[in-house]
Amino acid sequence: xxxxxxxxxxxxxxxxxxxxxxxxxxxxxxxxxxxxxxxxxxxxxxxxxxxxxxxxxxxxxxxxxxxxxxxxxxxxxxxxxxxxxxxxxxxxxxxxxxxxxxxxxxxxx
Amino acid sequence: xxxxxxxxxxxxxxxxxxxxxxxxxxxxxxxxxxxxxxxxxxxxxxxxxxxxxxxxxxxxxxxxxxxxxxxxxxxxxxxxxxxxxxxxxxxxxxxxxxxxxxxxxxxxxxxxxx
Numbered sequence: 001x002x003x004x005x006x007x008x009x010x011x012x013x014x015x016x017x018x019x020x021x022x023x024x025x026x027x028x029x030x031x032x033x034x035x036x037x038x039x040x041x042x043x044x045x046x047x048x049x050x051x052x053x054x055x056x057x058x059x060x061x062x063x064x065x066x067x068x069x070x071x072x073x074x075x076x077x078x079x080x081x082x083x084x085x086x087x088x089x090x091x092x093x094x095x096x097x098x099x100x101x102x103x104x105x106x107x108x109x
Numbered sequence: 110x111x112x113x114x115x116x117x118x119x120x121x122x123x124x125x126x127x128x129x130x131x132x133x134x135x136x137x138x139x140x141x142x143x144x145x146x147x148x149x150x151x152x153x154x155x156x157x158x159x160x161x162x163x164x165x166x167x168x169x170x171x172x173x174x175x176x177x178x179x180x181x182x183x184x185x186x187x188x189x190x191x192x193x194x195x196x197x198x199x200x201x202x203x204x205x206x207x208x209x210x211x212x213x214x215x216x217x218x219x220x221x222x223x
Contacts, residue, residue, distance in 0.1 A: 087151075097212075
């Protein structure tokens, strides 16, 4: 079966760095997405990785290793507004998205 | 900005009622999707559509139907609501099937079935 694993909840301190991991087992791979979802709001797109390596976008970076079935989202200089759920999703060989359950990130002052 | 608008943020219905959830997008996207989101689970695809009058079943279509009469509008229908359909329903749209195919989501419709 297809599976996406990510931690249920993480806590970090304002100003610090946090890494949210995502491991996947899917039938084929056509890209990995990270979305951010604030409580009660729509998920919004953060990043897309289809090749191995690190993609940096401001305070947020996303890494992919296809051979290991592994990605992480790195958030630097954490701000209180980064408190949200972070959703990992993989596009499989049929171009269908398989979603993880999301990681709730709690930022403390 | 692409906007996906869901007509109702909160609905409370009784078991057996027919429920319509409406979704409209304003950026001429070909693809539209209906997901449900439940605690502890990833988003689950109910139905999707790649074109007007076209629909495809997702992973959990049972108990649901959809309608896409116009490109910008994708409706989710619960013919006879049941308590296990209490959930957050998210509509999304995207521009193309291949490549990044970034989804733009609506704010969601939280349905409670009593």
